[in-house]
Amino acid sequence: MITMDDIIRDGHPTLRKMAEEVVLPPSEEDKQILNSLLEYVINSQNSEIAEKYGLRPGIGLAAPQINVSKRMIAVHVNGDRDELISYALYNPKIISHSVEKAYLKSGEGCLSVDESIPGYVPRYARVTVKGFNADGKEVKIRLKGLPAICFQHEIDHLNGIMFYDHINKDNPFKPIEDAVEIDR
Template sequence: MLLMDDIIRDGHPTLRMVAEEVAMPPSEEDKQILISLLEYVKNSQNPEIASQHGLRAGIGLAAPQINVSKRMIAVHLQDDKGNLFSYALFNPKIVSHSVEQAYLSSGEGCLSVDEAFPGYVPRYARVTVKGYDVNGEEVKLRLKGLPSICFQHEIDHLNGIMFYDHINKKDPLKPIEGAIEIEK
């Protein structure tokens, strides 16, 4: 079971590396890592397990955050309609996206970043993501709202990009013109 101590913190060089593709079909070791990422996110949202193991709640986690520079992410969250998005993917890619942008009204946070970075993070309002599940089967997802933002955040980790890299340095809380504001 992954614990909070397994998550590396901002400033660690692995967080700025471009992660390697995972060979398909995935090895047993890679499958276990992917499963453990999703397990952490699910456990972190369970108040009893989270307090028992000192887990900080999260909705997504990428392999580079546990110092594994491979293209793997896990996401577990509900959209504004209560639909569950629970995915663990190898080699996720954004294959198309909207011109329209969106951002979280509360800003973004990250399990690898302990300090708060106030500011709006511009993201695509809608994305289509392709990747492979734990069995190496292709998955294609059309996403909007919070799931879209979360997947973009996690895929950024695979490219060595942190959420605060996107924040307007001069005016972090300036509303993003024409973008959809999403309440979390």
């Protein structure tokens, strides 16, 4: 089971590396890593388990955050209609996106970043992601709102990009033109 001690922090070189593609079919070790990423985000949202193991709540986690430089992510979040979006994917890619942008009104956070970094993070309002599930089967997911933002955040980790890289350095709360504000 992954704990907060396993999650590397901002400044660690692995967080700035381009992660490697996972060879499919996945090895037993890669399956175990992928499943443990999803297990962490699910457990971190359960207050009893989170308290018992000292887990910081999260809605997504990428393999580079546990010092594994491979293209694997897990997301466990409720969508706009309260539907559960729960995926663990190998080699996820954004294959299409909206022109329209979106951002979280409260800003973004990250399990690898201990301090709060204020500012708007411009993202695409809608994305289509293609990847491979734990069984190595191809999946294609259309996302909008918070789930779309979460997937973009985690895929950024696979490319060595941190959420705060997107924040306007001169004016962190500069309004993002034609963007949807998501209040979550």
